[in-house]
Amino acid sequence: MAFAQARAWLGLCALLAAGGLLAGALPSAALDWQPSLAASEPWRAWSAAWVHWSLMHLGANLAGCAVLGALGLNARLGPSWALAWFAAWPLTQWGLLLLPTSAGPLLHFGGLSGVLHAGVAVATVALLQRPGRDRHIGLAIAAGLIAKLWLEQAWTGPAMREVAGWDIAVVPFSHFSGAVAGGLCGLVAGWRSRGEQVNK
Numbered sequence: 001m002a003f004a005q006a007r008a009w010l011g012l013c014a015l016l017a018a019g020g021l022l023a024g025a026l027p028s029a030a031l032d033w034q035p036s037l038a039a040s041e042p043w044r045a046w047s048a049a050w051v052h053w054s055l056m057h058l059g060a061n062l063a064g065c066a067v068l069g070a071l072g073l074n075a076r077l078g079p080s081w082a083l084a085w086f087a088a089w090p091l092t093q094w095g096l097l098l099l100p101t102s103a104g105p106l107l108h109f110g111g112l113s114g115v116l117h118a119g120v121a122v123a124t125v126a127l128l129q130r131p132g133r134d135r136h137i138g139l140a141i142a143a144g145l146i147a148k149l150w151l152e153q154a155w156t157g158p159a160m161r162e163v164a165g166w167d168i169a170v171v172p173f174s175h176f177s178g179a180v181a182g183g184l185c186g187l188v189a190g191w192r193s194r195g196e197q198v199n200k
Contacts (some may be wrong), residue, residue, distance in 0.1 A: 002073055008082035009072035013119075016049065016112055017065040020058055023050035033093045033109040045090035051110025053168045061112035068119045075134065081126050084189035088118035088181040095177030103159040106171065114174030120145055121182030122189070129190050149176055 003010070023031055033048035034041075052058035072081075092114040099106055124145065127138025154172035163170045 002076050005076040005078050006073045008079040009077045009085070010069050012082050012085055013065045013069035013072065016115065017062050019047075019050035020052060020061060020065075020112055023047070024052070024058070028053075028110060029108075031110070033096065034107065035097060036107075038094065038097060042090075045093040048093050048110050049089065049112050049115045052112075053110060056166065057111060057168050061116065064112065064116040068116060068123070071123055075123060075127060075137075077123060077126055080189045080193055081122055081186070084125075084185040085119045085122045085182065088122065088178065088185040089115050091181035091185070092118050092174065092178040095181055096171075096174060098177070099159055099173050100155065103157065103173070106159040106173075109171055109174065111171075111174070114171075114178035117145070117175045117178035118182030118185070121179045122186040125183060125186030125190055129193075145179060149179055152176070 028051045031044065031047040032051045033044050037044060052061065071077075093109070095114075096106060096109060120141065124138050124141045127134045128142065129135075130138070152172040152175060154176035159173060160169040160171055
């Protein structure tokens with residue numbers, strides 16, 4: 001029953017993970033996010049999520065896909081929440097266009113982390129709309145996500161940052177962009193869901 005309800009969510013997790021595994025066979029420059037090509041090659045807003053700059057980068061994001069899959073299965077997140085996450089996928093990359101000019105240029109970007117933050121935000125909105133234990137879990141996840149974003153201070157400092165323990169430069173603004181996109185899309189999904197229940 002839980003699997004049937006979360007099938008679309010799990011399918012999206014699988015799509016993100018499979019794309020990340022397969023994209024390594026193609027030149028990253030053909031898929032990654034490049035602000036200068038945002039208008040002429042808009043599909044990069046999707047394909048950029050599959051580009052990874054190292055095995056560590058890929059492994060961490062595959063683990064993130066697994067965690068979000070488990071969360072979606074346990075929370076029985078239905079198709080409307082999966083659709084909200086799918087909508088937030090390209091919005092996460094387009095949000096990078098709002099990176100402050102003081103952060104310096106971000107000529108290339110790739111990775112799933114921003115889209116994964118969007119998924120966390122969507123799941124959080126879904127849980128917060130439920131009573132009891134689910135809402136408490138949603139509050140805990142929301143607190144953790146907000147704390148992480150606050151500590152990263154993505155809206156200040158350089159766009160690309162060296163972080164101890166990582167073999168690539170990290171772009172915290174993608175996490176912020178993803179969380180905002182996911183939160184907004186989640187709110188729309190919740191609003192539509194409540195409207196459908198009222199009209200029944």
